[in-house]
């Protein structure tokens with residue numbers, strides 16, 4: 001399973017609207033395998049196919065492994081969703097820290113629905129529905145946005161809600177601590 005190159009900001013590819021997958025072929029299986037490998041290598045928690053230059057509606061999401069104190073059944077679990085759609089979204093929203101593997105060096109505070117239900121196909125082509133909240137819901141919303149050519153920075157109109165992280169994770173973590181709504185260490189927020 002080779003890794004693929006991640007398309008970064010400025011490349012117009014990221015603004016493309018991805019196409020629906022018509023049949024879950026071997027190519028799609030290979031694409032998903034490569035995306036998983038690529039996301040792991042980049043230490044990300046989510047990835048959309050368009051980020052490896054493939055304009056098809058395929059996303060993967062995997063939160064970090066649970067720590068023992070806070071068991072979370074979704075932690076560490078790998079979700080691969082083909083043709084993902086938001087079937088439900090909570091009226092309640094919250095701000096949280098996001099980064100993007102395609103926008104290295106920046107994180108920002110983005111308002112998202114607290115809970116969503118995602119429907120689509122799993123990697124075997126079977127219908128799937130995932131109920132997600134908090135960080136998992138956030139990552140799904142971020143990845144589905146990618147399928148429509150939307151980036152997290154599009155949701156931020158206040159430049160003070162964008163933070164550079166080029167100085168390294170330590171300082172980024174420090175910056176995140178200053179933000180009362182921060183839930184995610186920037187090192188684990190790239191998606």
Ligand code: CO
Nearest residue numbers: 100101102191
């Ligand atoms: Co992203």
